[in-house]
Amino acid sequence: MANFAKSQVPRFSVDVYQNEFLPEGGREVSAIVTVTSTGGGTSGGAPLVPPRASASPAGIPAAAPSAAVVIMVDCSGSMDYPPQKMRNARDATAAAIDTLRDGTEFAVVAGTHIARQVYPESGGLAVAGPGTRADARNALRRLSAGGGTAIGTWLRLADELFAGARARIRHGILLTDGRNEHESPAELHGALESVAARFTCDARGVGTDWEVKEVTGIASALLGTADIVADPAHLADDFTAMMENAMGKEVADVSLRVWTPVGVEFVFVKQVAPTVEDLTARRTEAGPRAGDYPTGSWGDESRDYHICVRVPEAGIGQEMLAARVSLIVPAGEGGSPQVLSQGLVRAVWTDDLASSTAINPQVAHYTGQAELAQVIQQGLDARKSGDIDGATAKLGRAVQLAEASGNADTAKLLSKVVDVVDAATGTVRLKAKVADADEMTLETRSTKTVRVKK
Structure with missing residues (x-):
């Protein structure tokens, strides 16, 4: 098992990079917002807003797990061609389980045209420890290939399992080697819509017989990563890296809140690093002239976002606040949402041609x-x-x-x-x-x- 030391909750900072100067009559304002989380280490320690602790059998409150993970493994018939592909998938899943931090809630799902829970066999989520890891590895030996592919059913079962989790950080890992041929695109889309914002998910395609837009679409909808593992022999390394990354998450359900003054029109918000992801359509209203955009879970990392707004026309020498960007985490029980950090986007009108035409x-x-x-x-x-x-x-x-x-x-x-x-x-x-x-x-x-x- 990977050795993760306990750590402190990370600190967040927001830095805004822009050319705030506009020519007379200029209206469009762009800014790059860099969000950085530091000081959390890679342990995936307690969430910033911890869920309610449950009672142990002795009646003593037990610390809530910091993360829950569900691994969804394609077990359709094509996983037997070549036969080592299924063996590589079993080995990769075992490697991921070995990487789980003690106390993490977890489960394994075998995916075909139906979804079947492989471990724990009794249902629900197991709690990672030496015994449950060994039991899970034994259960993986019974995985075999046969049947079709209906990824939406896998995601819905994962969602049911996460519903029983006490952890706030909930993350899926999904592996497929083929196209989603046993349900319609509308059915997969419906499943993604129903589970979005309930858990994040990394998606991997193994071999070359799967559909790129399906796999990347799953990862995009669930705020995870997508990649190809062309050679099944590399699956174990990839699964280990994914799980290490998941174990490094410290804060769940972080939103980017963009507030604009009266008269300012919102144009778009996109994540632009480490990957490009348009978040504009994912807005949820958060009060007058404010909208929240999901960013998922955070560990020690930095991401960049491109914010664009359209301000009213103004004369030379005038200036205004064009937008306020804040990082928000949901309220704890009985509390209010917490602001982690914020930055300001400005607009200043000038007749200095060099200033107003410079591109940041x-x-x-x-x-x-x-x-x-x-x-x-x-x-x-x-x-x-x-x-x-x-x-x-x-x-x-x-x-x-x-x-x-x-x-x-x-x-x-x-x-x-x-x-x-x-x-x-x-x-x-x-x-x-x-x-x-x-x-x-x-x-x-x-x-x-x-x-x-x-």
Whole structure:
């Protein structure tokens, strides 16, 4: 088992990067908001707002678990081709269980066209300790492949299990090797809508026979990560890393609250690092002129968000508060929501042309990273539809953006799909043959960004 030391609750800070100067008549204000959580370590210690403690059999209040985890393993018939794929999935799940911190609530679900709880067999959630880890590993030996794929049923069972958890941090790990062929897209979408905001979930596709947009869509809806594990032999390392990350979460259900004054129009809010994720449509109202946007659970980490608002026209020399951005955690029992930190977005009108036309480096960088993610998706879609010219243009632009921003990882992935003639100008040729794993890796990781160069 991984050795996680207990730690303190992390501290949050909000830093705002923008060019607040607008020309006369200027209205659109953009800012990059960097949220940083520090001081929590990687232990996943007690949540910031702890749930009510339960009583032990002796009547003494027991400390509530800090996290609950449900691992959903694809056991459809395709997991037997090749046979070692199922064995690798069992080994990876065992490795993840070994990484659980003592006291973590957990369960394992076998997913086919139905969902079946594998451990604990009696239902509910087990509490991680030497005995339950050994029992869970024994239960994994009974996993076998057979049946179809209906991922929505897996997610609904996980949600039922989490409903009985005492922990505030609730995280799923989902593995699939095929397409979701035994339920309709509407059924999967309905399942995602019903469980969203109830738990977060990392999703992984193993091999190359699964649908990228399905897996990335699951991770996006549930505020988790998505990736490809093309070689099943690498599953154990990937599962271990995912579980270590889950065990490092300290604070659950953090929201980004954006308040705007009267007359200010909200345009969008996007996460832009470490991945691009448009949060605009996920707004929940939080009082007059305020909206909350979910960010999931946090450990020791930093993320960047792009906020854009439209202010009323004003004259030279005037200034105003364009938006207030706050980090919020839900109320504890009988309490009120807690503000962790906040930052201000300003607008100042000036006749200084140099000031009003300068583009803030952070805003410029992440605008380019968002475009990079978009043109990769557009280029791959064009390639699949046979639009060679369109694919070449979009993927060429992607190479140019990756080169300009220093996104070396994405540039390397692009080089497996196109021959780069001149990166600076985006001149490329589509490769005649591209391995499925290379194309799927580029598509799955297209939203990963690099931070602004210091």
